[in-house]
Amino acid sequence: MGRFSRLARWTAARFVPALRQTVRCSACGREKAGVVHMVAGPGVYLCNYCFEQAATQLAVRRPPPNAKRCRFCRQLRATDEVTTVGNVLLCADCLGVMDVILAGTKPDAGDATSALRPE
Numbered sequence: 551m552g553r554f555s556r557l558a559r560w561t562a563a564r565f566v567p568a569l570r571q572t573v574r575c576s577a578c579g580r581e582k583a584g585v586v587h588m589v590a591g592p593g594v595y596l597c598n599y600c601f602e603q604a605a606t607q608l609a610v611r612r613p614p615p616n617a618k619r620c621r622f623c624r625q626l627r628a629t630d631e632v633t634t635v636g637n638v639l640l641c642a643d644c645l646g647v648m649d650v651i652l653a654g655t656k657p658d659a660g661d662a663t664s665a666l667r668p669e
Contacts, residue, residue, distance in 0.1 A: 575595055585599060625641065
């Protein structure tokens with residue numbers, strides 16, 4: 551029934567302009583018509599004004615002078631954010647992505663990586 555009511559609301563909104571939901575910035579509440587750009591994310595909207603404010607509040611991340619380059623993403627990272635496996639240098643972000651990828655696969659009982667991953 552939830553799917554039907556969603557379909558009914560969508561169909562009615564196409565023909566009755568007052569039923570249309572306006573897109574608003576999740577941070578400041580400005581409507582889409584009142585801004586230059588609106589960026590949509592998963593369940594969130596951000597207008598260009600709030601984006602500019604957030605960009606000025608965050609400091610630009612510059613790698614330290616002794617930074618090392620990750621072999622996967624090729625980004626310069628601080629030495630405490632990287633590790634070496636054999637002769638391969640990996641950053642924590644790439645290890646996190648690899649962990650998500652490996653968690654999505656179902657290893658066989660004889661798989662060598664199954665002993666490394668906790669249940």
